[in-house]
Amino acid sequence: MELSVSLTVNGRRYDRQIEPRLLLVHFLRDTLNLTGTKIGCDTSQCGACTVMLDGVAVKSCTCLAAQADGSSVTTIEGLAPDGQLDRVQEAFWEKHGLQCGFCTPGMIFATKALLAANSNPSAEQIRHALEGNMCRCTGYQNIVRSVQAAAAAGAR
Amino acid sequence: MATTVAAPARIFGSGIKRREDPRLLTGTARYTADITLPGQLYAAILRSPHGHARIKKIDTAAAKAAPGVVAAFTGADTEGVLQCIPCAWLVPGSELKVCPYPPIAKTIVRYVGDAVAVVVADSAQQAYDAVDLIEVDYDPMPATVDPEQAVKPGAPQIHTEAPNNIAFKWTVSGGDIEAAFKKADIVVRDRIIQQRLIPTAMETRGALAHYLPATGELTLWNTTQNPHIVRFIMSLVCNIPEDRLRVIAPEVGGGFGSKIPQIQGDFITVFCSMKLGRPVKWIETRSENYQSTTHGRDHVQDVEMAATKDGKILGLRCTVWAGMGAYLSTAAPGIPTILHGLMLSGPYQIGAVKEDVYGVYTNTTPVEAYRGAGRPEATFMLERVIDRLADELKIDPVEIRKRNLIPPFDNGHDVVTGLKYDSGNYQGALDKALTHAGYAALRNEQAEARKKGRYIGIGVGIYVEICGLGPSQVAGAVGFQGGLWESAIVRFHPSGKAHVFIGSSPHGQGEETTFAQIVADELGVSVGDVKIVHGDTETTPMGWGTYGSRTTAVSGAALAVATRKIKEKAKLLTSHLLEAAVEDIEYENGKFFVRGFPDKSKTIQDIALMANVAWNMPQGMEPGLEATTFYDPPNFVYPFGAHIAVVEVDAETGVVQLKRYVAVDDCGHQINPMIVEGQVHGGVVQGIGQALWERAVYDDNGQLLTGSLADYAIPRADVLPDIEVLHTVTPSPHHPLGVKGIGEAGTIVSTCTVYNAVIDALEPFGVESIQMPLTPERVFNAMSKKGP
Numbered sequence: 001m002e003l004s005v006s007l008t009v010n011g012r013r014y015d016r017q018i019e020p021r022l023l024l025v026h027f028l029r030d031t032l033n034l035t036g037t038k039i040g041c042d043t044s045q046c047g048a049c050t051v052m053l054d055g056v057a058v059k060s061c062t063c064l065a066a067q068a069d070g071s072s073v074t075t076i077e078g079l080a081p082d083g084q085l086d087r088v089q090e091a092f093w094e095k096h097g098l099q100c101g102f103c104t105p106g107m108i109f110a111t112k113a114l115l116a117a118n119s120n121p122s123a124e125q126i127r128h129a130l131e132g133n134m135c136r137c138t139g140y141q142n143i144v145r146s147v148q149a150a151a152a153a154g155a156r
Numbered sequence: 157m158a159t160t161v162a163a164p165a166r167i168f169g170s171g172i173k174r175r176e177d178p179r180l181l182t183g184t185a186r187y188t189a190d191i192t193l194p195g196q197l198y199a200a201i202l203r204s205p206h207g208h209a210r211i212k213k214i215d216t217a218a219a220k221a222a223p224g225v226v227a228a229f230t231g232a233d234t235e236g237v238l239q240c241i242p243c244a245w246l247v248p249g250s251e252l253k254v255c256p257y258p259p260i261a262k263t264i265v266r267y268v269g270d271a272v273a274v275v276v277a278d279s280a281q282q283a284y285d286a287v288d289l290i291e292v293d294y295d296p297m298p299a300t301v302d303p304e305q306a307v308k309p310g311a312p313q314i315h316t317e318a319p320n321n322i323a324f325k326w327t328v329s330g331g332d333i334e335a336a337f338k339k340a341d342i343v344v345r346d347r348i349i350q351q352r353l354i355p356t357a358m359e360t361r362g363a364l365a366h367y368l369p370a371t372g373e374l375t376l377w378n379t380t381q382n383p384h385i386v387r388f389i390m391s392l393v394c395n396i397p398e399d400r401l402r403v404i405a406p407e408v409g410g411g412f413g414s415k416i417p418q419i420q421g422d423f424i425t426v427f428c429s430m431k432l433g434r435p436v437k438w439i440e441t442r443s444e445n446y447q448s449t450t451h452g453r454d455h456v457q458d459v460e461m462a463a464t465k466d467g468k469i470l471g472l473r474c475t476v477w478a479g480m481g482a483y484l485s486t487a488a489p490g491i492p493t494i495l496h497g498l499m500l501s502g503p504y505q506i507g508a509v510k511e512d513v514y515g516v517y518t519n520t521t522p523v524e525a526y527r528g529a530g531r532p533e534a535t536f537m538l539e540r541v542i543d544r545l546a547d548e549l550k551i552d553p554v555e556i557r558k559r560n561l562i563p564p565f566d567n568g569h570d571v572v573t574g575l576k577y578d579s580g581n582y583q584g585a586l587d588k589a590l591t592h593a594g595y596a597a598l599r600n601e602q603a604e605a606r607k608k609g610r611y612i613g614i615g616v617g618i619y620v621e622i623c624g625l626g627p628s629q630v631a632g633a634v635g636f637q638g639g640l641w642e643s644a645i646v647r648f649h650p651s652g653k654a655h656v657f658i659g660s661s662p663h664g665q666g667e668e669t670t671f672a673q674i675v676a677d678e679l680g681v682s683v684g685d686v687k688i689v690h691g692d693t694e695t696t697p698m699g700w701g702t703y704g705s706r707t708t709a710v711s712g713a714a715l716a717v718a719t720r721k722i723k724e725k726a727k728l729l730t731s732h733l734l735e736a737a738v739e740d741i742e743y744e745n746g747k748f749f750v751r752g753f754p755d756k757s758k759t760i761q762d763i764a765l766m767a768n769v770a771w772n773m774p775q776g777m778e779p780g781l782e783a784t785t786f787y788d789p790p791n792f793v794y795p796f797g798a799h800i801a802v803v804e805v806d807a808e809t810g811v812v813q814l815k816r817y818v819a820v821d822d823c824g825h826q827i828n829p830m831i832v833e834g835q836v837h838g839g840v841v842q843g844i845g846q847a848l849w850e851r852a853v854y855d856d857n858g859q860l861l862t863g864s865l866a867d868y869a870i871p872r873a874d875v876l877p878d879i880e881v882l883h884t885v886t887p888s889p890h891h892p893l894g895v896k897g898i899g900e901a902g903t904i905v906s907t908c909t910v911y912n913a914v915i916d917a918l919e920p921f922g923v924e925s926i927q928m929p930l931t932p933e934r935v936f937n938a939m940s941k942k943g944p
Contacts, residue, residue, distance in 0.1 A: 019281070030280075035190035038409075040358045041442040045865035048358060076183030089181040093173055096834050100664030101180030102187065102358040104411030123878075130873040134865070136358050136410050137664050139841030140873040142834055155601015 005069040009034065010078030016038070018065050024058075025049040027065035030073055036076035036105050040134065047133030050106035051075050057113030059106075076105035087155030088112055088146075097146030099137035107133050111147050115156055123148070159614065168677035168893075171830030175683070176668040176755040185705035186408040188362045188377045196364075197226055199428050200283035201421060201438065202273040202290050203447060204265035207299035207519035207858015211263055211272065211292060219275050224282030227432060229424075230273045231262035239393045240425055241418065244637040245490035255315035255517070255720075257483035259393065259423035264312055265294070266482035267449025267519050268860050271420040272447040276428050276436055290922065299519035299858035304456040305503050306516050312573040314482060314517045323480050323515040324489055328497035330572035331508030336471025340462035344544040348481060349927050350455035350533045352479065352852040353845075354446055354862070355526050356870050359409025361449050362439035363422045365429035373400045375428065378422060381411040382701025383661055385638065388691045389418050389486070394426050395931035405691035406664030412842070413448050413525030415663070416703050417486035421448060440591070443864045451852055454479035454528020455492065461541040467549050467556040472500055474537060480515050481522035487636075488524055489515055494634045495530030495622065495704075503582040503620040503796060504560040509572055519858035525703060528621075535619045539908040543915065544924070553616050553912070554595065557586065561618070567889045575622065577794040578888045578896075581622065581822070582618060585884050586607060586798040589616075589820040592882055593800040605804075606920060612815075613917025615801040617909030623897040624709030624888075642711035643697040643789035644718045648781035650768040652761030653685045659699015660711035661691045663725040665899060666831040667707055671715055673827050678719040679726075679760045680746020680770045694749045697784065705795070705879035705897025708827065709888075716892040721783035726763040732774040733766060741784035793888045793896040797821035799840070799905050809944075810936025812848060812914055818880045819905070823898040824887045832898050833881050839902025840879050845871045846903075847910040849929050869929075887927035906916055920944045 001015040009032060016031055018059040028051070037060060040048035049060040052074035060073075079086045085093065088111050089110045107130065114121055114129040121129065126147045127140065133144060179185040189398050216228040241257040260271045273290050277283035298312040303309060306321040314321050337343065362907060363379040374396055380386050383403040391398045408415065421438050429436040440448060455478050462471040478492035492513050500509045542560075546553040562569060564581040595614070602612045626641040645657040656671060672686040674739070690696055699711060725741060730748040731738040740751045749757035758766075763781065766772065770779035801817040819836055826832045849869040853861040862868040887894030907928075915923060921942040926934050 021281075029190075031191070034183070035186070038187075038359070039189070040360075041865040043442070043864045043866040046358065046442075076181075080182050083182075085178070085181060093177045093181055096174065096830050098180055099666070099834060099838065100358065100410040101177075101185055101407065104180055104184050108181070127873040127876070133871065134358065135338060136356055136412070136842070136870065137838045138834060139837035139839075139871070139879065140876060141837045141878055143873065144878075146448060 003066050005065055007068055008072040008132065012075060020066055022065045023061055024063040024065045024068050025060035028060060034075050036078050038102055038105060039103065045134065047106045047110060048103050048127065050109040050133065052109055052112065057109045071103065072140035076108065087153045088150045091148040091153060095142050095146040095149050097138065097143045103133060103135040107135065107143055111150060115151055120151055167673050167683060168827055171828055172585065172669065172683065174666050174669045175672060176463060176666065187359055187407040187409055187676050188364055188379050189439045191364055191406065193366055196435040196437055197276045197278065197432065198280040198283045199274050199276050199425055199436050199438040200280065200287045201271050203444065204268055204270040204272055206265055206294055206296050207268050208297040208314065209265050209294040210294050210297060211261065211265060213293040214273060215291040216273060219286040221469050222269050222282065222286035222289055224278040225286045226278065227276045228273060229428065231260035233320065234260050234427060238423055240506045241393060241423065242389060243484040243486065243489065245487045246635040246637060247324060247326055247489045247493050248635045250326040250493065252324040252489060253318040254484055255317045259420050259427065269859055270482065271424060274424050274428060276432060280884055293308055296672060299856065301518050301520050301854040301856065301858055303454060303477040303516035303518055306476065306518050307514060310380065314519060318517055321517040323484060323517050326493045326513045327511065328500065328573055329510040331471065333471050333473055333508040333510040337462045337473065340470050341465040342548060343460055343462050344541055344548055344927055345460045346541050346544055346925060347593065348459060348537060348540060349456065349458040350536065351928050352454035353452045353526055353850050354852050354868055355412040355414035355452055357410035357412055357414055360414065360440035360442055360445040361419065361421065363425040363832055364435060364437040365426045365430040366435040367433060369433040374426065375402045375404065376426060377404045377406055379408055379415055380405045381415045381661055381663060381703050383691055383693050384659055384698050385701055387417055388914045390426060393423055394430065402694045404663050411663050412527040413452060413529055413703060417450055417524050419448060419450065421429055446778065446863050446868065447521055448859055450485050450524035451481065451521050452523060453533060454523050457537055459537050459541050461545055465549065467545065467551045467559050469504055469506050469560050472506055472538065472602060474511045475774055476511060476513045479514050479518050479520065479523055481518060481520045483522050485522040485524040488522065490634065490636060491525055491530040492533065495824065496534045496616065497811040498575055499531055499622055500538065500573060501535045501571050502535060503562055503580065504616050505562050506572060508580065513871060514794065520854055527839065528900045531621045531900065531904045532907055533844065535904050536584050536908040539617045539912060543912050554590065557616065557618055558583065560684050571606065576791060577620060578791055578890060579886045580620060580794060580796050581884060581886050582620065582796055585796060585820045586618060586665055588882055589798040589800050589818050590885055593818045609807065611805045611807055611917045613803045613913040615909045615911065615913025615916055617905040618798045619905040620794050620796040621901060621904050622792045622794060623705035623900060624789060625704035625706045626792045627790060628788050638700055640700055641786055642699045642714045643784065643786045644711065644714040645697055645784045646718045646782065648722065648764040650765050652681065652764045655687050655689055656715060657689045658715065659697050659713050660707045661702045662707055663702065664703065665707060665835065666828065670708060670827040670831060671712065674712060674715050675719050678723060681760055705899040708895055709793050709891065709897045710787060710789055712895060713789060713892050714785045717787055718783040718785035721785065725781065726760060728774060728777065730758045730765055733772065790890050793891060795821065795823045795896040795898060795901050797901060797905065799909040801909045803910065803913040803917055805914060805917045805935060807939065810932035810939065811936060812930055814844065814910065816875055816880065817877060819902060820882045820884060821898065822884045822886050823901065824896040825885060825890065825894040827895065834879050835898045836902045839900060840906040841871050841876060841904040843906030844910050846907045847928055847930060851929050881927045902937060
């Protein structure tokens with residue numbers, strides 16, 4: 001049995017026939033070939049697959065593609081379509097908030113969700129907000145600095 | 157009008173932003189899992205659910221009949237096609253027993269996760285569905301998982317070739333250890349469990365193999381730290397000539413040692429592609445990663461230290477049981493021996509050491525290098541027993557270290573294990589850490605807090621590590637089945653832009669930036685005009701890879717030397733073009749000029765053009781502007797540092813709060829301080845993870861109980877303070893740039909530093925040791941047993 005879904009991803013509408021069990025992250029990566037969204041675990045711990053779903057940061061491995069039917073999704077590919085980095089991306093670059101880069105797309109969306117709710121978070125609030133996104137390279141310190149820099153630059 | 161122009165800031169030593177970041181920030185970087193080829197199939201591997209069992213029967217019929225399935229293979233299908241997985245560090249004098257490690261188990265499975273069969277299908281989902289349809293009839297056997305227990309009489313035997321499960325026994329000794337202990341006023345002892353850890357690079361392992369039957373050529377995209385070693389080993393195991401094998405490490409999402417070895421899945425993927433003549437991709441799930449990708453540490457250590465009553469250390473004697481897992485992984489035997497035992501005396505003047513190391517087979521996932529690889533286990537041992545000694549003698553832990561540190565040296569110091577450290581100023585690093593942390597004030601604060609029933613602890617850790625692996629002659633002498641040199645090609649194009657090709661394979665450490673800084677600094681080009689190419693055996697020169705904090709130390713040296721060859725040729729060509737004697741040509745700030753006539757000059761861009769068009773070359777000079785260097789270092793490098801941790805333990809709950817962490821590290825000259833700092837942050841936090849949270853747990857049957865990120869606790873953002881990062885600079889005397897390595901430093905010392913702080917906090921309770929990780933339960937129980 002297949003389902004029809006219609007999702008708007010990075011501003012473009014996609015109509016697809018999918019298996020009901022297909023996760024949103026696999027829909028993005030395998031069906032749409034948007035591989036910027038990463039898979040780092042299979043238990044919803046790591047946050048590498050975080051995307052924006054109707055303006056909310058969601059781990060796309062915890063959501064069926066069918067559940068996202070009719071929704072609007074932003075992935076990392078949608079943040080700098082013309083090559084102009086957005087302020088959060090810029091801040092991560094400026095403050096060395098990434099090393100291997102694998103957790104970075106998810107970190108960026110977790111950051112955007114935080115800044116949308118709190119435009120001037122404390123370091124403690126930032127660390128709390130990022131507890132669902134794991135990074136093995138940076139020790140998080142420069143990620144915290146990146147988020148602070150993004151906030152100072154008025155990023156949302 | 158006279159103006160004052162500031163000297164241009166030197167690009168070497170400048171914390172510029174990384175050149176690799178834009179593609180990583182925008183999701184355009186391509187990791188192995190992101191690559192899809194036309195006609196690609198997907199492999200899913202069936203893994204043993206038993207720690208130790210005989211395979212009686214495997215039935216793949218139902219799997220083969222499942223939708224989308226193209227093929228299913230078992231170990232029997234690999235007979236005569238795949239060789240066993242080799243071990244590549246054959247430590248001499250250790251009676252090493254390398255037992256056959258088949259890429260797919262044939263008759264016996266020896267750990268949970270051992271590969272049993274593989275299904276190849278049109279989609280990953282179909283492959284996973286079909287794997288569940290394979291029926292395997294197992295005859296379970298008793299398992300053994302603890303390296304100390306596994307050598308005892310009556311323990312289950314894992315390999316007939318290795319009686320008592322002993323893979324090797326290795327001894328290091330220096331000085332007269334018997335005399336040291338005889339002379340001692342005091343002997344302190346400890347038993348340390350260096351628990352097994354799971355590296356957990358955020359990207360799991362995986363492979364994409366594409367075999368062309370018509371030509372016999374195979375291209376392999378692989379999550380690896382060392383593509384040239386992969387090509388070498390893959391050619392041996394799969395019988396593909398090296399010239400027909402291309403290995404590409406595309407973007408690689410962290411490694412920490414776990415992407416050094418070649419593991420079963422790599423060979424299985426290649427095998428499937430060869431059998432089917434189509435591209436086959438295999439990507440680990442995280443749970444699969446925890447079973448099939450290598451683990452780290454896993455030592456049981458008995459340590460004793462002999463000293464005088466003044467706290468002068470006389471000798472260190474230890475016995476170590478090092479768990480190897482069910483098979484010997486690529487570099488595994490060298491880690492608890494060469495990279496561990498030779499560093500026993502650390503930064504201290506210790507006249508005698510002896511260590512017996514037993515490498516032990518257990519029914520667990522194979523153990524490999526994990527960030528620090530052998531050196532954290534040595535540093536912990538030493539720093540722990542020194543604290544015990546300080547405690548026994550009622551001497552401050554800082555004071556006792558000061559009495560034993562090797563005095564500063566800048567060009568070689570021989571230690572008791574036979575190594576020659578390159579340069580060091582351990583006291584300098586310690587003093588800087590003490591001053592910054594405010595050590596005396598912290599001790600006062602601790603005393604005041606204790607009066608109020610609050611338990612603050614201060615931990616000190618000093619380390620020196622061996623890295624920049626290393627002279628190839630030494631590699632050969634210690635049984636490493638490869639070289640440890642690196643190579644670099646610098647190629648200037650007519651427009652003055654340059655390509656640099658290196659054999660090492662960075663995967664997050666930032667060498668695309670720091671290496672461009674090396675070239676920019678030597679030749680006055682812009683960093684943006686130098687592209688660093690790595691990770692593809694077809695385009696890069698031979699190199700042994702990125703591990704052991706060796707990329708900047710060895711590969712960077714190769715690049716510096718190659719760049720200087722370019723400079724020499726540029727000088728010769730400049731002298732020819734300007735009709736001046738070559739002795740009169742000077743170089744400064746990007747210009748080659750005639751001494752005394754700075755306006756009579758050529759830039760490297762001018763020279764690149766003239767060398768490439770070759771219209772007017774001096775007699776005998778070849779066209780082009782390109783240089784190649786194969787660099788074999790004359791010695792290892794020995795970074796060092798001193799760290800201080802401050803913790804508070806909640807007496808009600810046993811929760812450890814890390815309040816401050818001060819890191820003073822010395823990696824010689826720094827090419828990019830921003831990147832160095834990032835390496836320190838990440839390294840320190842990984843070591844803290846071992847002290848406080850991380851532990852791979854097996855039950856007695858060999859079940860991995862911490863089999864996912866839901867059960868294995870890596871550090872999260874909300875449980876850490878900022879790391880206070882400082883440096884001293886003691887250049888390596890033998891390195892062309894005076895640099896050392898920094899990738900592993902933080903991990904090597906932070907575990908013992910935090911551990912020492914917690915034990916210090918519990919001093920009123922009389923707690924002398926607790927097994928890591930120091931979870932609230934363990935800390936609380938230890939406190940409750942003793943009472944304040």
